[in-house]
Amino acid sequence: MADWTLFEVFVRSKHGLNHKHVGSVHAADAEMAIENARDLYTRRSEGVSIWVVPSTAITATASDEKEALFDAADDKVYRHASFYELPDEVGHM
Amino acid sequence: MQRYDDLTELLLQLGDSAMVQAQRLCELVGGAPALEEEVALMNVGLDLVGQARNWLEYAAERINDGRTADDLVFHRDQSDYRNLLMVEQPNGDFGVTMAKQFLFDSWHYAMLQSLSDSSDERIAAVAAKSLKEVTYHLRRSSEWIKRLGDGTDESHTRMQAAIDKVWHYTFEFAMPAEYLAQLEADRVVPDASSLHQRWIGTVTSVLSEATLVQPEPAARNYLSGKDGLHSESLGYILAEMQFLPRAYPDANW
Numbered sequence: 323m324a325d326w327t328l329f330e331v332f333v334r335s336k337h338g339l340n341h342k343h344v345g346s347v348h349a350a351d352a353e354m355a356i357e358n359a360r361d362l363y364t365r366r367s368e369g370v371s372i373w374v375v376p377s378t379a380i381t382a383t384a385s386d387e388k389e390a391l392f393d394a395a396d397d398k399v400y401r402h403a404s405f406y407e408l409p410d411e412v413g414h415m
Numbered sequence: 416m417q418r419y420d421d422l423t424e425l426l427l428q429l430g431d432s433a434m435v436q437a438q439r440l441c442e443l444v445g446g447a448p449a450l451e452e453e454v455a456l457m458n459v460g461l462d463l464v465g466q467a468r469n470w471l472e473y474a475a476e477r478i479n480d481g482r483t484a485d486d487l488v489f490h491r492d493q494s495d496y497r498n499l500l501m502v503e504q505p506n507g508d509f510g511v512t513m514a515k516q517f518l519f520d521s522w523h524y525a526m527l528q529s530l531s532d533s534s535d536e537r538i539a540a541v542a543a544k545s546l547k548e549v550t551y552h553l554r555r556s557s558e559w560i561k562r563l564g565d566g567t568d569e570s571h572t573r574m575q576a577a578i579d580k581v582w583h584y585t586f587e588f589a590m591p592a593e594y595l596a597q598l599e600a601d602r603v604v605p606d607a608s609s610l611h612q613r614w615i616g617t618v619t620s621v622l623s624e625a626t627l628v629q630p631e632p633a634a635r636n637y638l639s640g641k642d643g644l645h646s647e648s649l650g651y652i653l654a655e656m657q658f659l660p661r662a663y664p665d666a667n668w
Contacts, residue, residue, distance in 0.1 A: 326449065347451050350562065357555055358451040361458050 328377040329355040331362075333369035341373050349374075417495065421598050422535070423477045424497060427487075428641050429526070430470030431498035434488055435649070436519055437463035438656050439506060448509055455555065459516075462548040469541045489660040493650050494643040501584040503640075503649040510563060510570075510577035517556035517621070518581065522588045524553045525613040534602035557621045564625025575627050586633040587640055588614050594641065 326348040332341035344363050349355035355374040440460035447453030471484035501519050506512045530542035563574040589611040599607035622629045638644050
């Protein structure tokens with residue numbers, strides 16, 4: 323099983339709109355990955371739809387890029403929408 | 416051998432087959448080829464234990480001699496078991512394990528399909544619930560047959576050997592008409608006479624996609640699960656499964 327592929331698993335819950343990452347499984351092919359994901363992550367009514375993606379297909383940010391990518395905006399508070407007064411009619415946003 | 420009415424015999428065959436198949440799967444705890452596969456196999460086993468409970472509770476009510484479903488499972492000897500010969504066979508390598516699972520699943524699926532239209536409401540309800548689970552079991556085992564049959568040279572050779580090894584126990588899947596004729600007439604088991612045809616249809620399509628050779632129809636022999644005439648393998652399974660409740664009848668948890 324050493325040559326099995328690692329797949330990332332995304333599950334959409336019954337009332338959820340988007341698929342959320344729940345974990346990963348090893349499998350020989352995508353079809354098996356779906357079945358393994360079903361058996362590992364959705365036996366207790368957790369979801370109604372599953373996506374599996376080979377882990378190698380995901381490009382991720384590197385942890386040492388954290389400051390450059392994510393901290394830069396912290397001193398520019400005006401970028402956040404917290405200064406606007408929302409009319410009541412807009413409701414939850 | 417005690418023989419009950421046809422309906423009770425059918426319930427015992429369904430319940431015992433599910434129970435023995437589940438017990439065989441349990442042997443793979445800690446021994447499956449991959450963690451993911453082990454979880455999947457145990458899920459199938461758990462589904463089958465639940466189904467066995469439903470069938471055997473009904474059987475126990477009909478037998479009505481004070482025994483519960485648990486008593487039927489843990490305190491009957493092998494000649495009183497009615498399971499299919501297929502499910503009691505040793506697991507062998509993973510190819511044999513999957514060959515047995517697939518051949519059983521495809522029979523099970525065809526059987527439950529009929530039973531979900533049963534005139535007996537309780538049978539129809541249990542069958543409809545079980546059919547959802549078994550549809551998945553069949554999908555999973557079919558995928559494995561195709562993956563291994565149409566895989567590498569070695570996996571192909573071993574998958575073919577596995578099918579050939581257990582194939583002769585499929586003679587039971589073509590159940591003699593006399594056993595089910597009355598139940599079919601009463602619509603308790605609708606389509607019983609087409610059961611074999613529907614089963615072989617699934618098998619032919621999966622084996623051909625798996626590039627495997629389908630053996631000739633299996634010849635009947637002197638063994639018969641539904642008559643309590645089992646291969647020696649069943650005794651070993653029951654010895655392991657029944658030891659604790661027989662040695663410690665008051666054991667509880």
